[in-house]
Amino acid sequence: MKKKYSLLLFLLMSIVVFGQEIEGRVLSNGEPLPYANVYISETNKGTSTDDNGYFKIEKLENGVYEVVASYTGFIPKKKEIRLENNTASVEFNLKRASSLDEVVITGTLKPVSRMETPVPVEVYKPAFFKKNPTANVFEALQNVNGVRPQLNCNICNTGDIHINGLEGPYTMVLIDGMPIVSGLSTVYGLSGIPNSLIERLEVVKGPASSLYGSEAVGGLINVITKEALYAPKLTVDAFGTTWGELNVDLGYKALLGEKTSFLLGANYFNYDQPIDNNNDNFTDLTLQHRISLFQKWNFKRKENRVFSLAARYFYEDRWGGEMQWTPEFRGGDEIYGESIYTSRWEFFGNYQLPFKEKMLFSFSYTDHDQNSVYGDEPYLAQQRIAFGQLTWDKEVNNHNLLFGAALRYNFYDDNTTATASDGENKPDEAAIPGIFVQDEIKFSKKQTLLAGLRYDYDKRHGSILTPRLAYKWSVTDNDILRLNAGTGFRVVNLFTEDHAALTGARDVIIEEELDPEQSYNVNINYLKKIYTGNDNFIGLDLSVWYTYFTNMILPDYDTNPNQIIYDNLDGHAVSTGVSANADIVFYNGLKMTLGATLMDVSQTENGERTRQMLTERFSGTWGVSYKIMPWNLNLDYTGNLYGPMRLPLLGDLDPRKEYSPVWSVQNIQFTYDGFKGFEIYGGVKNLLNWTPNRGNPFIIARAHDPFDKNVEYDPEGNVMATEENPYALTFDPSYVYGPNQGIRGFLGVRYRLD
Structure with a gap:
């Protein structure tokens, strides 16, 4: 008892x-x-x-x-x-704040309020991307001012990210601060990141090589994933379109005891209905079957020290080509198709050392395997990147010091001339060590100076120094002025920098031993917060930049229409412009985000100045949102606008337009959230039904003869104009500046369990 x-x-x-x-x-x-x-x-x-x-x-x-x-x-x-x-x-x-008050880490490698950091950082939360739901991060960036997803091929629809008009290789993409999406993987690495696990995107425009090394020349995008503590137990997001696309996004969290938590995410995308609305016998949209699995572990340690591990597996099978193509024609010369199998592993993490000092070890490893054919031209490539970085964060009086040491290992091998020498295959392999130091000095509550210097050594190019300087002046509590100056560098990575180099449509010519590119940048940024009556808010962000490049590597399409010639620019290149963003919130629930960019990107060689290919003079983005509270209905209207771009023609007789028109993609969405845990959304994408074939006789050159079987050449190897080929063209799909996918409806559902 x-x-x-x-x-x-x-x-x-x-x-x-x-x-x-x-x-x-x-x-x-x-x-x-x-x-x-x-x-x-x-x-x-x-x-x-x-x-x-x-x-x-x-x-x-x-x-x-x-x-x-x-x-x-x-x-x-x-x-x-x-x-x-x-x-x-x-x-x-809670009182409403602006995005200017959010904490960011990308600009200085340390958590700091966006209003306090000397380095301008733009922050985009999942709510921003929900206004125009997409199947991947690549497409989602279309509504970020000054950032443009650029398609590089009309057939396989691969692409890269342009920041302030600079080509994709100048943009570094990070996941949780780790440079695991670069080089070969930039084309595919932004697909398949489960949107349900993204906490925010941070965008830095301008060189960041003093912290992140090579490739961070034009800017960087940091995809930051959620921590399990703040994530819901289960999220499901699935939508389909009238074109037959299906996207499913899953997120799940679990707490294993008191000290361990993990997130599991999965993304599945499928599109298998060939459509040819422009009647050129080629698919307008690449058919894709994609799956991505993501898992992140967070471990609780003494004194809240950081320890996290994450891994992702990505597999994709995509093809585009003639409507009659089936896998049995892969690699042959009967029916043209571009088929790409991609398998990719990523592993990365952070571990705070068990010392009194703030020391953090970050690491990542990626393995990318690609098996592709472009018509009858195979492209087989492997890329492995290992990265380790140790940082020491130390405060001494009014100095906030950051010391770092990094080691990056790159391995790349393919079956093209990029890794061939004297008839032998020689994979590109290099270990690049680097050290850096950063000192953030607070002179007063209103003035901060940041000075940084990085040293890298590449056995192919020798020593590389990249300094930077940033100054912040808080004119008032609601007015911030920033001045940034620095340099960037990029080591040579020819592979996949141009899709046309892989299609077999053009021969790749490397004129000389290529030197690393160098850039010098100045950026002035002004932030303004305006509070009006009735809880209205206006946030303004204005930037002016100037970037000067030496040794720039640009593909030359113009000298010979059958070749892409790579060499260092014998001269210089300049990117200059101004951009403005406005965030407007009204007390009645109306929200607006507006952006505009004016820029001039050019190159000067032998005294002749030309505009850079595929770069717009101006662009604009917008998002307007309003919630009808009694109906539990959200309305979102988003869009973008791009000015003319110079396009790659194949010769003087090419009848296609040398410059693109002003074009715009606009979308509308309705979301009902009156059910507990559920959201039902739907709308129309590309309301104007814009496609790039408007005003052009064709988009793909000689789509009827993709293997150039009926092309005739003169004794010098130049294409001859004939009765069958009056424009003296060869097959070429590189005349592209926007998506071929026209208007379409979409319908989806989201579920959240806390």
Whole structure:
């Protein structure tokens, strides 16, 4: 009997001691904030509010807790709660903030408020991309001002990211701060990142080589994934289009004990219905079958030291070509098709060393295998990149110091001239060590100076120094002026920098031993926050930049229409321009994001100045959102606008336009969120039904003769104009500046379980 009473007493004490809970509500101006994050500081206990703003954190011991409530676009709040054998209730009333107040890490490798960092960083949250849902990050960037996804082929639809008009190889893409998407993988690495696991995207425009090394010449994009503590237990996002596209995105979190949590994400995309609306017998959109699996582990350690591991596997089978193509024609010269099998592994993580000093070791490894054929031309390539970096963050008086040492190992091999020498295959293999130092000096509450210097050594090119300087002046609490100057460099990576080099349509000619490119950049940035009555807000972001390049490597299409000639520019190149962003929030729920960019990107060689190919003079982006509260209905209208670009013609007789017209892609979406945990959304993409074949006799040159069987050449190897070939053309799909996919409807559903 005593044992029974003892057991009963123990159970009652357990309920009292370990059954306490904190409940409450998160509001703003009296309205509930659904899906706000609520957590207890320095623990892994947290939750999200429901549709009515309520939350509950259970299984707590007696004690004093600091409870934090946060929500995207609002200023977080903390409250101290004492539990003594009771249930505590608490209410948070959050005030609206702007994106300018968010914490960023990309500009300085350290968490800092966007208003405080000397380096301009743009932040884009998942809510921004939900306004125009896409199947991958590559397409999602189409509504970011000054950033343009550039398609490089009308057939296989591969592409890269242009920042401020600079070609894709000048953009570095990071995942959680690790440079795992670069070189060969830039074309495919932005596909298949599960959108449900993305916390935010940070964009830096301008050279960042002093922190990140080679490739961060034009700018960088950092894809930051969620931590399990703040993620919902389950998310499902699936949508389809009237073209037959299907995209499914899954996210799942689990807590394994008190110290381990993990996120599991999966993305599946399928499109298998050939469509030829422009009647050239080629697919307008590449057929794709893609799957991506992502897992991230977070480990709780003493004194909140960081330890996380993540891995991703990506597989894709895509093809485009003549409508009659089937896999049995792969690699043959009967029916033309471009077929690409891609298999890719990524592994990366962060580990804070167990010292009193703030020392962090970051590492990543990627293995990319590609098996492709372009007509009857095979392209087989492997790329492996290993990266390790140790940083030491140290504060001394008014100096915030950062020391770092990095080692990057690159391996690349393919079956093209890029890795061939004297008839032998010689894979490109290099280890590039680097060290850097950064000193952020606070002269006063209003003035900060950041100075940085990086040294890298590449056995192919020798020593490379990249300094930078950044100055921030807080004119007022709502006015920030920044001045940034620095250099960037990029080691030679010819492979995949131009799709036309792989199609067999043109021969690749390397004129000389190529030297690394160097850039010099100056950027002036001004931020302004304006608060008006009734909780209205306007955020302005204005930037002016000038970048000067030496040793620039650009493909020459013009000298010989059957060749791509690579060499260092005997002269210089310049990118200059101005961009402006405006974030506007009205008290009635109307939100607007507006952006515009004017730029001039040119190259000067032998005293002759020419505009860079495939670079617009101006561009604009916009997003307008409004919620009809009584109907639980959200309306989103998004779009972009691009000015004329110089296009790659095949000769003087080529009848296609030398410059693209002004063109725009616009979208509208309706979202209903009146069901608990569910959102139903749908709308129309490309409302204007714009496609690049408008005003052109054709897009793909000699689509009827993709193997050039009926092309005749003169004794010098030049294409002859004949009755069958009056424009003296060869087959070429590189005349491309926008998607061939026209208007289409879409319908999707999202589910969230907290």
